Amino acid sequence: MNLAEFFQVAPVAPELLAPSLWLIIALPLLGAFICGVFGRMLGRANVHLIACSAVAGAFVLSVLAFWATSHTSSGEGARRLLAFYRNPFGIESDFVRYALAYDYGTWFSAGDFRVNFGLAVDHLSGILLLVITGVGFLIHLYSTSYMEHDDGYWRYFAYLNLFVAAMLTLVLADNLVLLFVGWEGVGMASYLLIGFWYTDPAKAWAGRKAFVTNRIGDFAFLIATFLLVLLVSAFTRQANAADYATAGSSVERYQSALQDRGPLTFKGLEKMAEGLVDTGADKVDLSTPIEAGPLAGYTFGGVMTVALLLFLLGAAGKSAQLPLYVWLPDAMAGPTPVSALIHAATMVTAGVYLFSRMAALLVLSPTAMATVAIIGALTSLLAALIAFAQDDIKKVLAYSTVSQLGIMFMGVGAGIFWAAVLHLVTHAFFKACLFLGAGSVMHGNGDETDIKKLGGLRHEMKWTWGTFLVATLAITGIFPLSGFFSKDAILHGVHHNHLEGLHWVSSAVYYLGLVIAASTAFYMTRLYLLTFEGPRSKEARVAHAHESAWQMTLPLVVLAVLSVVAAVYAFPLMKSSSGQPQAVFENFLSPVFGAMNRITNAAKTVELDTSVPHLGDYVFAWLVALTGGALAGFLYLKFFPARAGQPAPAFARAVRRAAQNKFYVDELYELIVIRPVKFLSFILFRVVDALLIDTVAVRGTAWVTARVGSALRYVQTGDAQAYAAVMALALLGGVAYALIQVLQ
């Protein structure tokens, strides 16, 4: 048995593993429960053990599940895997290959709407499972040392486990509703973690800002989900048998699968997308108007575009893109390992994951794709420019995350999904390494975060220095490291893919991408140089920095190694079905993006180019990165010391001040959004709540009742003659009424 065969036989048979997929989520959840409820009684070491082993257990299960997705024993190829999971949306012989899935039955249903609790692992979610639990475990391990002296350590580890559980739910979900559960879960856990030191109002505010910004995006996500439900029902009502033939399914089969598994499973949405692209006569396609229902009159393509743009807003909230990126830099208020977890391994990548998962829908709308790419590019550029002038080591890294996510969105928008996911993975490695390295620097320097007051750490913190250097080179895009290949794969794809009718977008985004690459190199080099090189700053808080404990340096080393070796995934070592060389990762993800490829070929909305970058492309990209880095090196090592004591030119100071203040975007939001909303809330509070509800409705009814009661009290005297007088008066009234009636 050679090595390839070894990896094609899962140690646990998929049939056995599939029903246990829920354990991957349940383990960290259980860890969160135990640490949160009993943590204070358990003591420090036990909490560390439980939290770490819960994530480690999830990691082991993830490895097994991931392994099982490539299970091809008994010579039958991928078919073997699917004996127990047939895709109900396809034709009889269409098995889902390279996927491990299990449906735990109805979660809830209302009318003909139905949502199943279904978990699925394919190559896309499998790789994310590994990243989340793997990098997550390293961050847990690191935290055991970093949070050693914190009183709320048990609360911290409970939140951390909760975060991992929510993210695993997000990734494992096989339908949009279950994904939304994880989507909300990470939002809540991030709120808890960012505001972890809640006694400091500024940090509590940062948590709240993240929460509110995320909620805006989540609202858009929900509306988009509802639109998709309506769209699926409109499609099943209007489509004829010919449409289903394109999707490789039959009408009865598709509808019984909908009955069975609900309209929002990703596989079902994929099949609908495939059914929509054929433009033959007498078929439903993207330009067909919807006949009945709430969406009547709109075309399928139009509704799809709107839904995808709303999903983009949702993803912008979670993944910190324009216009909702403002929460992420403030999220630095939380403990540093949390920043690493949120930024690198989990939450912020949710938007990229969502669009990769829905790639089949996204390629139906060039408008949405162009918007995604442009938003990504603009966010990336803006964040990179702000990162130029930040002096807080974590803030620079935070803006760098926003920028790198923007690059991933550029890839998603240009249809080069595999490269976006690859960059997600490599970014998880080197950004986690950078954040944890920054934490180590702070740990050894009395919590100093101002890079102007660090310097010269190279000789004092050797492990931190080495790993930080590797990660910096990786994110900068220096040749043999993974960041170079993943970023270049995206830029190459952006350059060569074309959106139908929007050809200018890919060129514009590509040139912006080059500027971003050079900027990234510049500010990362600046960060590295000011922190580690040169003499030690006179304003340093401690005279000599000390290296951190092994729990902190070991994750750094592992992540640094990973950020080097992950480059292998971008090498064109595999062959595509047409015999051309193909990147390993592209080949690896091709089962996931198969439907997307079929749709782009049929619909011609995107021109996908599968060529591999040439040597010239690599050299060019490398030169761009080197230029940026060299410029920073020149400015900060040679130029500035020579000008020591001389003030910088007025222009440079003005630009720097604007960049330092983040181009006043927060202030702009304050002016055009927050102030009016606050004013409106004030009016509602004073007039509607305090005046109408409290005074008139609540206290008013009580007041009227009391007054009426005290007036009526005088009637209840117990005096029989007074009662008789009332009766007599009533009688008089009756007589008067009768007389009037008679006289008329």
Next chain:
Amino acid sequence: MVPITYYLLLAAALFCMGMFGVLVRRNALVVFMCVELMLNAANLTFLSFARMRGDSIGHVSAFFVIAVAAAEAAIGLAIVIAVFRSRGSVLVEDIRTMKH
């Protein structure tokens, strides 16, 4: 033949006198007598209409009223005597236990 109007006017006058007595007299016994007066005014009305209509419904009603009045007088007098024994007074305005 005396027109029915006179009977009704007489009944109304009797009723008003009875009601006046009920409202203003303080002695419970007098109040009772006034109530009887009102009941008899009603009886007179019944009988007048019975006569006018030429059937016996009014007579039957009058008999019922007399029966009820007799029962009421019996119970009412008993109550008045019981109240007098416990409080030494039959004045209506003194009997206001609900107020306390």
